[in-house]
Amino acid sequence: MKEIKILIIEDNRLLREGISAMLKKQPDMRVVATVGNGESILDLMKKVKANIVLLDLGLRDRNSLQIVKLINKNYRDAKVIIMDLIPLEADVFDFVQAGVSGFILKDANVSDFYKTIRSVYKGDRILPPNLTGTLFSQIVDHAIKESNPSVIVDSVRMTKRERQVIELISDGNTNKDIAKKLHVSIYTVKSHVHNILEKLALHTRVQIAKHAHLSAEYKKAMDTTSLMDQ
Secondary structure (H helix, E strand, O other), rough: OOOOOEEEEEOOOOHHHHHHHHHOOOOEEEEEEEEEOOOOHHHHHHHHHOEEEEEEEEOOOHHHHHHHHHHHHHHHOOEEEEEEOOOOHHHHHHHHHHHHOEEEOOOOOHHHHHHHHHHHHHHEEEEOHHHHOOOHHHHHHHHHHHOOHHHHHHOOOHHHHHHHHHHHHHOOOOHHHHHHOOOOOOOOOOOHHHHHHHHHOOOHHHHHHHOOOHHHHHHHHHHHOOOOOO
């Protein structure tokens, strides 16, 4: 039986120690190190030679994404699994693009926790259960297979007016502001927002704004669209 060597990066001490104790009960898993932050991560990886890195998405120093990028660049054989309560679609995009192999919800049951680690170790990609079956998850899955996460932007077809609304939302405009700038009714704006949320499998205006800032290519495309275009 091959041993899965696991590094845990979690700044909540109680959670970190609890996860470690739980994993140590598994005959095919060995926790090689537990730390509260990702400082000196490359030196640590060289020392412990972990196969799997369990990484808290919300570290207090907010460097989780940078840790993923460093591991993916310097230790290609190591696989990173993100731990979070309910990651936003935009966060999933960021971390998939950085090289993450899987996600574990912190309220997952124990068997799912073990299953995710073993599946990722074998080479599978695991998205958060709350995204399973959504348009977003299908697009991300396709992007992973094509090794081209930017396909997320290209695959969701927006009308010219919807791109305008996304741009205005990302700049902080309210529905009333958008209606005035586009010379349409507020009900028309609400309809566009509803369609955008459905196409991107998002839930809030804040997520739309975050999505709009994810891709330089998407921003460039929006910049070429005049607000006076119909």
